[in-house]
Amino acid sequence: MKLSLKRLFARSMTGGLDPAAPPAPAPPRSPGQQTLLVAIALVLALIGTVAGGYYFAMRPVLLKIAVGPANSDDVKVVQTLTQTFAQTHGYVRLKLVQTDGAVASAEALSKGNVDLAIIRGDLDVPKNAQAVATLRKNVVVIWVPAAKGKKKSGAKITKIAQLAGHRIGVVGRTEANVNLLKVILQQYGVDPGKVEIVQFPTTEVAEAIRNQKADAYLAAGPVNSKITAEAIAASAKESGEPTFLAIDLADAIAQNHPAYDAADIPAGAFSGSPDRPDDEVKTISFNHHIVARKGLSDTTVAALTRQLFAARQQLMAEFPLAAKIETPDTDKDAVIPAHPGAAAYVDGEEKTFLDKYSDYIWWALMALSATGSLGAWFAGYLKRDERNTNSHLRERLLEMIAQARRSDSVEELDQLQSEADTILRDTLRCFEDGAIEQGALVAFNIVLEQFHRAIADRKLLIATMPQNLQRAGAQFRAMGTL
The missing domain is CATH 1.20.5 (Single alpha-helices involved in coiled-coils or other helix-helix interfaces)
Structure with missing residues (x-):
């Protein structure tokens, strides 16, 4: 049975309202409407909270990275990565903080002034540093220029053990390379105090070789390092092809100093001649690492690692140094422990x-x-009180049906109609509030239909009765009430 609220109002209210009367003011919002509005507000608040939480969790994060010295390959790599991350709108963005070198970068991380740093693995690693990636692997190259002029009469140096009493030139101003040379000399039983160590800036290496300021030279960097290749080329130009000294005790050095690994320099590794060197040369290597402070979020570091290796693929063609970036060592006994976020990315466990x-x-x-x-x-x-009240009103309407069928007065029938109008208003208000369901409203409609029929039938009967019978019936009822 389809129920029309408009029909209910029309049937019950036509006799009790004045068509000429001004329209009634709009009723205030019912409790049901207020409940609905509150529910909608709560849902919108929940959606806003979820959206805000997602934005907060996924908003770009800016990380400061310490790297140096100025104009070094490391600085160029970080500058390129910074631009790439910004162009690709990555979750992680980088801000370069330039330092004097790896030692200063490590100190900045240790003090908490930066989030990331590029450090040398053979230096003191900050206690709060955890590896994100291996930026590059460096090899040690030791060579002796060919004898020239008055030095031709001297004994030819072919082994590291023969360096005692000679002058050794170290390429670069960092003290770390001097310490590296001392480690090698000590492994061969050569007292570092019995050699003269001279450091040359990378821009003055060619001049030092030309003026024969050292008997042997040490350089540390990637196998394809431009600085090392140019220094060796300068030696070859001045006095002929140099002699490369093998570090055949590399395994022993790696055993005693975990920061170093045994490595090999392949034949022809240095440009300019296929015989430079003419055979594979045994040496040691160490790594430059990108490290993060220990407290940095796992999510942030995992995203950084993912972006780093995605950018590496894009940069390899235009920036070959990016090809040297490798994943960190995730073993528990690694010299620099991997950050949990980076390890999750490497192991495929990123969330x-x-x-x-x-x-x-x-x-x-x-x-x-x-x-x-x-x-x-x-x-x-x-709303249980409203339901109970409405149930009583329906019972009252049933009683009014019986009362209408006994009535002999039009005035009394009009009063019953007015009371029915009030019951109808209350019932509809309960329905709008949700206190009663559709089924209860259908039942009420059936009772209301019966009431309207009883009123109509009784009025018709009264209208056809003679006036004297009406007065007699009224007097009889009045006597019955006495």
Whole structure:
């Protein structure tokens, strides 16, 4: 049975309203409407909270990275990565903080002034540093220029053990390379105090070789280092092809100093001649690392590592040094422990947004469901009085049907009609508030139909009765009430 609220109003209200009367003011919002508005507000608030949380979790993060010295390859790599991250709108952005070198970068990280740093693995590693990636692997190259002029009469140096009493030139101003040379000399039983160590800036190496300021030279950098290749080429130009000294005790050095590894320089590694060197040369290597401070978020570091290796693929063609970036050592006994975020990326265990927050989302939905159920129960509890009242009104309407069938007065029937109008208003208000359901409204409609029929039938009967019978019936009823 389809129920029309408009029809209910039309049937019950036509006799009791003045068409000429001004329209009634709009009634205030019912409790049901207020409940609906509150529910909509809560849903919108929940959606806003989720959206805000997602934006907060995924907004770009700016990390400061310490690197130096100025104009070094490391600075160029970081500058390129910074531009790439900004152009690709990555989750992680970089801000370069230039330092005097790896030692100063490590100190900046140790003090918490930066989030990331590029450090040498053979230096003191800050206690709060954890590896994100290996920026590059460096090899040690020791060579002796060919004898020239008056030095031809001297004994030819072919082994590291023969360096005692000679002058050794170290390429670069960093003290770390001098310490590296001392480690090598000590492994061969050569007292570092019995050699003269001279350092040359990278821009003065060619001049030092030309003026024969040292008997042997040491350089440290990638196998394809431009600085090392130019220094060796300068030696070859001045006095002929140099002699490369093998570090055949590299395994022993690596055993005694975990920061170093045994490595090989392949034949022809240095440009300018296929015989430079003419055979594979054994040496030691060490790494430059990108490290993060220990307290940095796992999510942030995982995103950084992912962006880093994605950018490496894009930069290899235009920036060959980017090809040297490698994943960190995730073994538990690594010299520099891997950051958990970087390890998660390397091991394929990186968590997505849903992985990280699914528990919170699930609990939020459960809480929302429980809140909704509790709210529905509470709303039903508050409306139980309305339901009971409406049930009594329906019973009263049934009584009014019987009363209308006994009535002999039009005035009394009009009073019953007016009371029915009031009951109808209350019933419709209860329906709008949700206190009664559609089925209860249908039942009320059936009773109301019967009431209207009883009123109409009784009025018709009274209209056809003689006036004297009406007066007699009224007097009889009046006597019955005495």
